[in-house]
Amino acid sequence: METNEHVIDVTDLRRVYGGGFEAVRGITFSVDRGEVFALLGTNGAGKTSTVELLEGLSVPSGGQVRVLGHDPYRERSVVRPRTGVMLQEGGFPSELTVAETVRMWAGCVSGARPQREALGLVGLADKESVRVKQLSGGERRRLDLALALIGRPEVLYLDEPTTGLDAEGRRDTWELVGSLRDTGTTVLLTTHYLEEAETLADRLAIMHKGEIAATGTPAEVTGAQPSRISFELPPGYFLGDLPPLGELGVSGHEVHGDVVRLRTMELQRAATGLLVWAERAGVELRRLDVRSASLEEAFLGIAGRAAGHGDEHEPTKTELAR
Known part of the structure; x- marks a missing residue:
């Protein structure tokens, strides 16, 4: 293991799409080992583009990304086995059972957790023989998380991890993320549930129009409002x-x-x-x-000011982004 304090290092990161649209405009932040970092943003803020660069899915247009001390795009073979990714939606074959899906996924990683351990972490141990198409939306999200964890990742990317979960499932997922952090896993979280970010995140950044409008602990961000x-x-x-x-x-x-x-x-x-x-x-x-100000109030206030509306306009909750 590297001894770097920063497991994720982002410096002056930029991403420009065809036509010259600059989705990410020179952002800088870092994430320490064993930290939960939430990346929040308004619609079109650029956080999805940022996460894709962290995952090594594309090369930055400018700046630098380092994950576990390596370039996640050019050194993907080194970085990818040590990371886990939970996308907003999984694309599993619907006719496979839960157990077959886990076995298939386990064959793609080294040092995979045992099947029952992976499913037990997310409360699906009793669903091994159920076909994926028969799972509820919340159960599919749990399966997504189980597969993200199967390789015992050092860095875990969670993209809207509790969408579709009921209140109990959401709390169970929060407890699991907390236990992963306690054992040294670094988690980068995107979510539109601000209560989730406030509960889980050690630090967070709020993006707007490709830039970081505020960063710090949840208390620091809300304390500025x-x-x-x-x-x-x-x-x-x-x-x-x-x-x-x-x-x-x-x-x-x-x-x-x-x-x-x-x-x-x-x-x-x-x-x-x-x-x-x-x-x-x-x-x-x-x-x-x-x-006191809540994270939601802080978010809406930051979004309103960044949009140039001052105190006269408060964006609606629908402006919380993907």
């Missing part, structure tokens, strides 16, 4: 009756009828000042909601 306080004004009171918002550390506000929504980078200060005022005034702040 304002927290929110909302409440209903007491009867007979107006916004001007509140303490000066600047003194509370409030950076912005909105009023919709009797409901006030405050934005602040100093949540404790703002909430404390507001509650002290309400106590002294002898009023109740109904429908009070105090919360």
Whole structure:
């Protein structure tokens, strides 16, 4: 094993398609051994193009990729046996049974896990005799994951791994990814479930229009976004009756009828000042909601600003990309 701290190293990476379309525009990031790194992005962000370059499916138009210290395209024979890939959709022969599919796949890798071990990891040990065409969508995703893990990969690429899974299956997959990380497997994850990224990722990057708009731990990325306080004004009171918002550390506000929504980078200060005022005034702040920014709010805020809409526009969830 290499002793490099960075198992994946990406430097000024670019990918240009025919006609001059630049899908990836000079991005740089790294992933350490035993780390889960989530790559998120808006529609057309370039993350699929990025992952394909990491997997060695194409040569970069510029910059450099190193996986396990090697060029994944030019040194594919060295890198590929040490990686596992779970695509968005598998293409398995529908007439084969689950056991036959695993045996076929195991014959393509060295040092394969035993069949029952691979299926047991994903909860399919009781489906060995079932034909692939008879599996549910969620069970097929589990089979996809089993085959990605069969070669005991050092680096694992997971592309939307829990699509089609129910809540229990999603949680089981999260636990499995966590256990793989704990044993030293490096995981690069793409997902449109932001809760999934927030739960699993040690670090993440948010791409937009071929560039990295934000990167860091989930806490660092969400911490760069304002927290929110909302409440209903007491009867007979107006916004001007509140303490000066600047003194509370409030950076912005909105009023919709009797409901006030405050934005602040100093949540404790703002909430404390507001509650002290309400106590002294002898009023109740109904429908009070105090919360830190979530990764979803951070994502939508970053996407909105990157699109040039500022604070006036929040993209919808449909803008979360593939």
